[in-house]
Amino acid sequence: MSVPAVRFDAVEKRYASGTHALRGVSFDVEEGEFFGLLGPNGAGKTTLITCLAGLATPTGGRIFVKGMDVRENRRAASLSLGIVPQEITFDPFLTVRETLRFQSGYWGIRKNDDWIDEILSNLGLADKADASMRALSGGMKRRVLVAQALVHKPPVIVLDEPTAGVDVELREHLWDFIGRLHNEGRTIILTTHYLAEAQSLCGRIAIMKKGEVVALDRTEALLSRFDGRVLRCRILEGEFPKSLEGDLMRRHGADIALRLADADDALAKLEALRAAGVRIENLTVGQPDLEDVFLALTGA
Numbered sequence: 001m002s003v004p005a006v007r008f009d010a011v012e013k014r015y016a017s018g019t020h021a022l023r024g025v026s027f028d029v030e031e032g033e034f035f036g037l038l039g040p041n042g043a044g045k046t047t048l049i050t051c052l053a054g055l056a057t058p059t060g061g062r063i064f065v066k067g068m069d070v071r072e073n074r075r076a077a078s079l080s081l082g083i084v085p086q087e088i089t090f091d092p093f094l095t096v097r098e099t100l101r102f103q104s105g106y107w108g109i110r111k112n113d114d115w116i117d118e119i120l121s122n123l124g125l126a127d128k129a130d131a132s133m134r135a136l137s138g139g140m141k142r143r144v145l146v147a148q149a150l151v152h153k154p155p156v157i158v159l160d161e162p163t164a165g166v167d168v169e170l171r172e173h174l175w176d177f178i179g180r181l182h183n184e185g186r187t188i189i190l191t192t193h194y195l196a197e198a199q200s201l202c203g204r205i206a207i208m209k210k211g212e213v214v215a216l217d218r219t220e221a222l223l224s225r226f227d228g229r230v231l232r233c234r235i236l237e238g239e240f241p242k243s244l245e246g247d248l249m250r251r252h253g254a255d256i257a258l259r260l261a262d263a264d265d266a267l268a269k270l271e272a273l274r275a276a277g278v279r280i281e282n283l284t285v286g287q288p289d290l291e292d293v294f295l296a297l298t299g300a
């Protein structure tokens, strides 16, 4: 077996405030994977990534990047990582190109303009190369954040909510470019609140809840974990019957999703709703999606 790109080994993090943010997290991300890390707010995803980046120290366990212990060998481990953080922070007095040159210098890379130009062009930033950071829009700043994480051509790229609040155009640019880097053999770790994005991009997904990994599997295996089908509809009138609560996968306002055992079960469920005096619309029967699985596992 080759060395995993990233190994989390019984990682614990207890903040000084007393919050127990990570409770023995263990899993590997293999080289070349496109890996999704999901979980509701406060599950511990950012804490895990901050520990991976060496910016916070776990209170237990160990983290390895390409076999290097992050704590013992932080610089070497960091050189293999390109982390795109959630928070936008920059020196406002530099231009975009200066920012990227400066970051290259931090990694000891002196002549990096060819690669910087390639990154700028792939992220739709070529015409902003000489713009001052403070003159950029929020979306453009986010692109620079991605560019900055890539200047040293890291083999492992970690994106923490990269598309939160960004426009569709950037999303498309970003996923094209990241897809290409992945096809070239890089490992990608993604945290996102956009479950459809994770479902379409990630080969494997870990779902965290309250500092623990509650599920980790190939994306298709997670989806097929709930065999059978899901009946979705909107309640127009009446009280949802208690007898069906055990089959309720999700409820969002008047929209509900019910787990079905088989095709006949759809009729039984509709009959139970009708008998309870519930009127519905927008009825569909389909496969569970990642959101159904996510909600069933996290209750979030």
Ligand SMILES: Nc1ncnc2c1ncn2[C@@H]1O[C@H](COP(=O)(O)OP(=O)(O)OP(=O)(O)O)[C@@H](O)[C@H]1O
Residues within 6 Å of the ligand: 015, 016, 017, 019, 020, 021, 039, 040, 041, 042, 043, 044, 045, 046, 047, 048
């Ligand atoms: N620096 C900190 N000091 C104290 N507690 C923290 C700190 N950072 C995070 N926490 C707490 O640790 C827990 C996990 O937070 P974390 O940000 O890692 O979750 P998350 O899964 O990334 O959530 P989100 O999706 O909202 O970013 C939360 O209870 C949070 O309040």
